Amino acid sequence: MSIWDNYPDNYRKSEIEQISASTNAGESIAIYGLSGSGKSNLLGYFCNRILKPNQRLWIDGNRLREKSSIGFIQLFLKQILKDNSSLDFHDPYLALEEIISQKFINETNNLVIVIDRLDLLSGNEFYQFCGNLRALRDQYKYKVCYVIGTRKEFLLDNELAELMIGNAFWLGPLSKEDAYWSIQTYAQRKKRAWSEVEIELIYQQSCGYPSFLRAVCEAYFSGCPLTQEELLKHPAIKLRLLEFNQEMPTLEMLKQSKLLEHPWLKKADDLQEQLTDKENKLLQYFQANPMVVLEKELLIQTVWSEDRIYQNGVRDDSLAQLIRRLRKKIERNPNQPQHIHTIPGRGYKFTP
Numbered sequence: 001m002s003i004w005d006n007y008p009d010n011y012r013k014s015e016i017e018q019i020s021a022s023t024n025a026g027e028s029i030a031i032y033g034l035s036g037s038g039k040s041n042l043l044g045y046f047c048n049r050i051l052k053p054n055q056r057l058w059i060d061g062n063r064l065r066e067k068s069s070i071g072f073i074q075l076f077l078k079q080i081l082k083d084n085s086s087l088d089f090h091d092p093y094l095a096l097e098e099i100i101s102q103k104f105i106n107e108t109n110n111l112v113i114v115i116d117r118l119d120l121l122s123g124n125e126f127y128q129f130c131g132n133l134r135a136l137r138d139q140y141k142y143k144v145c146y147v148i149g150t151r152k153e154f155l156l157d158n159e160l161a162e163l164m165i166g167n168a169f170w171l172g173p174l175s176k177e178d179a180y181w182s183i184q185t186y187a188q189r190k191k192r193a194w195s196e197v198e199i200e201l202i203y204q205q206s207c208g209y210p211s212f213l214r215a216v217c218e219a220y221f222s223g224c225p226l227t228q229e230e231l232l233k234h235p236a237i238k239l240r241l242l243e244f245n246q247e248m249p250t251l252e253m254l255k256q257s258k259l260l261e262h263p264w265l266k267k268a269d270d271l272q273e274q275l276t277d278k279e280n281k282l283l284q285y286f287q288a289n290p291m292v293v294l295e296k297e298l299l300i301q302t303v304w305s306e307d308r309i310y311q312n313g314v315r316d317d318s319l320a321q322l323i324r325r326l327r328k329k330i331e332r333n334p335n336q337p338q339h340i341h342t343i344p345g346r347g348y349k350f351t352p
Helices: 013-024 039-050 069-081 092-103 123-143 176-189 196-206 210-221 235-246 251-256 264-274 277-288 296-303 306-311 316-330
Strands: 029-032 056-060 111-116 144-150 168-170 293-295 340-343 347-350
Touching (some): 013 029, 013 144, 029 039, 039 144, 056 069, 069 092, 069 123, 092 123, 123 144, 176 196, 196 210, 210 235, 235 264, 235 277, 235 316, 277 347
Parallel strands (some): 029 144, 029 168, 056 111
Antiparallel strands (some): 293 347
């Protein structure tokens, strides 16, 4: 039994129906979702509950070792090759074509390739990988199609985007039914029995947006009252909002995601403005490298310019002062930090 078996049968019902309609016709589709939209959960559910094992290939970009087209192709190979070492890896793309032909393509079976976080690629790496995907699809036409999750809308400047013209949607808040299920599931894990009134308040405060919903659950579990004023002071909410705003979603993105009227987002803008450039850089690097001890020298190189480091030097004291200022802005109790931990003699570790 997998974690996906615990999800309700009608989870993200309308979105799943739209994806299924496309893939059943052998057509590709794109799902756009801002940070915290639950895009990975949707794709995981679709792969594991809707598609058959011999019909699916799930590539999770969050597991990339390097952000490159080769990195993505290596993820493909890792997913499907397993113990098969007979193929020539001199050309990873040709190896991928061969193994897909051997294992998936036949007269009765279509292959649905689900790719999450394609937006991690940029520049030439992005265009090269899109070209590879388009070539693979053209080789098998409607026997291969893609379901692609990304935080950025496709521009019509690459061959892959042509497959998805008019076949894409933005992911927004959960339905009330799905949101209630998510809240109840969290409460059960924490061995709490929240009343329907409490669940409704959590839903109303978060407006059902997945990452905000989880943050409200965490805040309420820790004893925070379910009022907007108190919730916006809680570190769980602050961190989710900072992460959400770091990608600077446009008004059009918020509108497409049904978040234009969310009461928190103006407050999040205010909080974002309170962070200095260096504080932003440091927080972004921490969030990109959670649960890892980061050496002081590496953090200094990340935040300060090479010219500043070379000409004047940057002492550990400067980093410590920056850490202290950031803690005051994101920690509920800066003297007992829950997120930015000092590792004596080494550096710092970030806990989401």
